[in-house]
Amino acid sequence: MSEWEAVIGLEVHCELRTATKLFCGCRNAFGDEPNTNVCPVCLGLPGSLPVLNAAAVDYAMRIGSALHCEIRPSIFHRKNYFYPDMPKDYQISQYDEPINVDGRLELPDGSLVQIVRAHLEEDTGKTSHMGGGGRIHDAAHALVDYNRAGVPLVEIVSAPDIRSAAQARAYAAELRAILVATGASDGRMEEGSMRVDANVSVRRVGDTAFGTRCEVKNLNSLRSLGRAIEYEIERQIALLEAGDTVVQQTRHWDEGKGQTVALRSKEEAFDYRYFPEPDLVPLAPDAAWQARVAAALGPMPAERRRRVGALFGEEAATGARADQIATVTEHGLDELVLAATEAGVDPALALARTANEASADAERARQLAPDAYVALLKMEQGGALSATQAKAVLAELLAEGGDPAEIAKAKGFEALETDSLAGVVADVVAACPDEWSRYAGGEDKLAQFFIGQVMKATQGKANGKAVVEELRRLRG
């Protein structure tokens, strides 16, 4: 019997970071007091009408451009279904004439996923089920917050080109990096500003026809995306191997149970009765607008990874180095690495500090003045600061800003003069005669012991390399 193959397509909803909503002037903000960012338009009050936000169109075109899509004249449709968190009981979306079509996304491993479309639509409100058991079916009542209603979304639909859970994760991660790089999104899956649905089916390797697919929803992190797809692939293979069939349905990922659960089947699916939205006019961004958008777009993650990778040659593609390169790029800190390297900082040091320390506080690190960062790395490289000290100064620099030299001074991190270091080393050696005789006898690993002792004696102010040099000099 031949092997099974998974066929996966992802639909990603990305909330755009516009100041205002898609069709009205209400604030687009996460976490505000419920129902404070609302008006007649986004509440769908009788008589209100939508007016398209040009900034959302701009972001949609940036996304289309970054995904190598064809940007086309488009129209809006109404998608009709009843749901309490949808004020008009229809969603204004794009249907068969979307703004972006036929793009592609290249994954870090070089594989290509085709993008079918990336279209504009409005978000819904948010329902909280209260009382009773607190779940949909046994809640006593529900409260609806319409702050999110009308927030602009771009839905990015991939072709069914993905073949594994790992590849799906890589796709979602790369897409998130691209969305962040365009400025369109903050990429926060936990806050729902990026939401992923997965269409999963399986078939025998070699088959060309698709198997029956299931759509899996409620994937709130890359981890759940991977786990849910793994589970769904296994579930479908088990069904087929037992001689059963897969039923086309929408399934909900239960993170706690680690299972997908049926929500509704194809028969229960809504008939959305799409028709062209008569309250909006066709959207046809002219060539000048498209050119402005393309010109304003910086390099995308793949290109940026290549630039950082070029500093490391062959090494760049493998292991920890590749991970560090991916990390700095994903957090938008690759420019810091390049700036430091250009100023003469060792690429390995620049990459390590940026990937390990700066990325932990990426939001602030992106605001950092490159000059200050470069100055700090040079102090470390030149031995004026130990690694531990450099990290402490960086933390302060990120939190408070300022001049690294002054921060170091304020912390008392003045490097020991070579003379006084020699004195401390001599004291430590005198205090530890046994260890010294073993080191002198050739046990090099004891250097670490002496570095530790010297650090203790100097409250971390000594430079490890300088200590080793002094030890070697004493050994003769």
Next chain:
Amino acid sequence: MTAPAAALAAAVRSGERSAVSVAEEHLAAIDAVDGELHAFLTVLAEQARADAAAVDAAVGAGGDPGPLAGVPVAVKDNLCTRGVPTTCSSRILEHWRPPYDATVVGRLRAAGAVVVGKTNLDEFAMGSSTENSAFGPTRNPYDPSRVPGGSSGGSAVAVAAGLATLALGSDTGGSIRQPAALCGVVGMKPTYGTVSRYGLVAFASSLDQIGPFACSVADAALLYDVIGGHDPMDSTSLDRPAPDSAAAVGQGVEGLRIGLLTEFVEGVDAPVVAAVRAGADALAAAGAAVEEVSVPQLRYGLPAYYLIAPAEASSNLARYDGVRYGLRVDAADVEAMNRATREAGFGPEVKRRIMLGTYALSAGYYDAYYGQAQKVRTLIIDAFEDAYRRFDVLIGATTPSTAFPIGAKVDDPLAMYLSDVCTIPSNLAGHPAMSVPFGADDAGLPIGVQVLAPALGETTMLRVSGALEAAAPVLGAPVVGATR
């Protein structure tokens, strides 16, 4: 030609008349006869007095309150008025008070007009007789046993009976022109996009247009000039300066080419046909070149309309689900609550159209119904375009008959739908059209002649309407109503 609204505004602006006394006169007239006619759902007596006093104060202070200073205006109850009930004649919105004014209402106030009340209509503007109101029918002031037409029946009657000098209505398939014809007043549907729809509770968004009712063509033009012009709140609003059409009314028709639409006299009652032909003769006598023209595609307007309008309505009316505002009938869960609310809140005609429209948009039927109807719409636009290569305007009947008795067509929706056969094509094309009173039948019931023009052809349409008005037989006063 007289223009009562213009004359009234001039008198108020010059200080010759006080806006408060004008308002009091009209409120008294409403008090006296609206119990019988039922043109109004809400009378805004206190607000009207306060607004009128503000107009007088402005005049007293040497200011100019605007071109409609002190003019009493009635507003159809599907136009949002801040803090004032806006019911659409539906139980589902019975107690709803909008937090905002429709753009046109704001422009009325800015022009110094005094809104005296909200007028009755067929529920959500669906109907041709104002009998489909959850709050009872409106009666025709020329014969209270007969309908005023619809859906803007209340607004037509308010002007016809002298309860307001001007009124606003909405016209989706003839809802301004048909009641204007049946009540002996001028009713105008402007080009789609020239008057903002912001704050008009939607029936069929691609067809709805707000327009004026008046006692004269000049007054209709005056009101159109006030409410027209670009509004950034309506994406379908045309980016053009405010209209300036009032001057066109008296310019005559010398040299204009006018087509008499044979489709708009065939199957039409004899007295109406006679009035249309008399109107055509009068225009020819005034110097226009008049000839008959057939545009057979217009016959398909009615069936296309009864797919497109319900389709859009089925979506526009989905929001009345009991969740956020309006009526709520509690039930076990949300879906049951939605169902119970809509079952109790909508009348039979609204339900019929929601079902028709839902069906027309359904998977597997879209192409055969909604898609096909949109093709017919394009066909009609093309046919009009062809006709307008040869003619500046087209004329015909507004309605196939004069006012019919209350109850005569309530059990026969198709017969009722046929009332709009001559008015629907202009909505499908987005073109302007208006109805001008032109005499009466033997029973003294008013007749309207319709003038149709190509998109943005308001100026020519108003010239022709002005000439028709000048030649029209004098219409008797309504049997119920104030002197106007």
